[in-house]
Amino acid sequence: MDLLIDFVLIGGIFATLLILFLLIKSEQKALPQKLLVIFFTTLCCFLLNSYAENHNIAILFVLTFLLSFCIEVLLGPLIYLYIKSLFEDNKSLLKKNWLHFIPLVLHTIFLTIPMLIYIFKEEYPFSYFEYLNENSDYVVAALMLYLLFYLLISLKLFHKYRNAMQLNYSSIDESNFRWVKKMLIGAIIISCIELFIDLYEIFVTELQWQTANITLISVIIWIAYLGYYGINQTKVLLPDFLIKKEPLANSSKEKTNVPSSLTPADKKVLETRLENILRIDKPYLDEDLTLGKLAKMVDTTDKKLSGFLNQEMKTTFYDLINTYRVEAVKNKLGATEYENLTLLGIAYECGFKSKTSFNRIFKRETGLSPSEYKKTL
Incomplete structure (x- = not known):
């Protein structure tokens, strides 16, 4: 012993x-x-x-x-x-x-x-x-x-x-x-x-x-x-x-309370601006996109944007961006110009940083794994 x-x-x-x-x-x-x-x-x-x-x-x-x-x-x-x-x-x-x-x-x-x-x-x-x-x-x-x-x-x-x-x-x-x-x-x-x-x-x-x-x-x-x-x-x-960390600017209070400076008109402007930025500029393709970067693009602060996402859109920055990334993957899977790329290659093209997170997020959003989804096309 x-x-x-x-x-x-x-x-x-x-x-x-x-x-x-x-x-x-x-x-x-x-x-x-x-x-x-x-x-x-x-x-x-x-x-x-x-x-x-x-x-x-x-x-x-x-x-x-x-x-x-x-x-x-x-x-x-x-x-x-x-x-x-x-x-x-x-x-x-x-x-x-x-x-x-x-x-x-x-x-x-x-x-x-x-x-x-x-x-x-x-x-x-x-x-x-x-x-x-x-x-x-x-x-x-x-x-x-x-x-x-x-x-x-x-x-x-x-x-x-x-x-x-x-x-x-x-x-x-x-x-x-x-x-x-x-x-x-x-x-x-x-x-x-x-x-x-x-x-x-x-x-x-x-x-x-x-x-x-x-x-x-x-x-x-x-x-x-x-x-x-x-x-x-x-x-x-x-x-x-x-x-390359940024300070975590959002406390629990910031998560649950929309800043009072956002009037209904401000919220509508912010929503339109955010949708246009995501649709046209596609910042979600940047794998290192942060809340601070996106806030600058829509001309607001990270606290206001975080409060807006949580209270008005009922989502988080992480979930919002990855939802757009999943949609981008789905669009590319159905496009002939991306047929030469593997599933992982397409995932990287759409802003995902790792195979593990891609598979997990894709299945959470669609109910299917990426390979299972591809077979349905």
């Missing part, structure tokens, strides 16, 4: 180092990437610390102890900040969110450092530490609840921003989001497993086998899975929309 744990541990360490290598060698040095470097460095220290503890490697154990012992209070706020950094302006993000890391500082002062002293001197450095050590199961459970809380609010925040993207972008590559979502869900599952074990041992009975190995193996499987996606989808570690 020990040999198997060693094998899995070493594999996890190499997988983590590989992900770190991919992140560090990237030309992009955005804040989300830097946060991921800290994230995977922490996980690497956790694995190295476990290996050092199993093999009594004192130097390695001490070097990796700080990040490993603080992992619950560090990863939660770190992941939360990472999600915010994907979608918000990075310039003042750290200044606005530094309070989230106060528990980490307190944990380091009152738990991590005293624990190191206790390990070396084999005596309690402070009177309160003896009580905490005797009730370590409760402490671990509390820390896991803290981590789980941050993971859940991070997932909620991720879905909020993900939905907001549809108000601003006409093309959204799902692979940009899939990796982040899997990272969050994987972390939540592992936290729930660890919390369940802790609560079981507190309220039922102490298990007679090494429960730490369950968490360890779960973390390694999770890292390997994230590494696989990172290697096979190189854009995953730094999504495209980070490199």
Whole structure:
């Protein structure tokens, strides 16, 4: 069993180092990437610390102890900040969110450092530490609840921003989001497993086998899975929309309230202008079309246009543009001059950015897959 744990541990360490290598060698040095470097460095220290503890490697154990012992209070706020950094302006993000890391500082002062002293001197450095050590199961459970809380609010925040993207972008590559979502869900599952074990041992009975190995193996499987996606989808570690992102100008209020400056006459003018622009200029053929670009073309603001689309046309920018793209594909499928193009080639001609999004949106609009629709012509 020990040999198997060693094998899995070493594999996890190499997988983590590989992900770190991919992140560090990237030309992009955005804040989300830097946060991921800290994230995977922490996980690497956790694995190295476990290996050092199993093999009594004192130097390695001490070097990796700080990040490993603080992992619950560090990863939660770190992941939360990472999600915010994907979608918000990075310039003042750290200044606005530094309070989230106060528990980490307190944990380091009152738990991590005293624990190191206790390990070396084999005596309690402070009177309160003896009580905490005797009730370590409760402490671990509390820390896991803290981590789980941050993971859940991070997932909620991720879905909020993900939905907001549809108000601003006409093309959204799902692979940009899939990796982040899997990272969050994987972390939540592992936290729930660890919390369940802790609560079981507190309220039922102490298990007679090494429960730490369950968490360890779960973390390694999770890292390997994230590494696989990172290697096979190189854009995953730094999504495209980070490199050329526009601020998400639409809040939930902007989505539901039409700006008061739009009179009935203004709405009619805007509707006519929008229809003419879409019909004549066909901006939807631009795969990188954004709400801001279209708003400039119809001579209005992105907030007014978004409010008009939501309240008057009962749609979103994302759905409107992709509806026009589907119609463009249908028209080209029936035209002889496009017979030499594949379905995917026609999709790209009409503004779609990926095969996955094309197939999904086309089926949603028509009820048929592109190939099924073509057979009906």
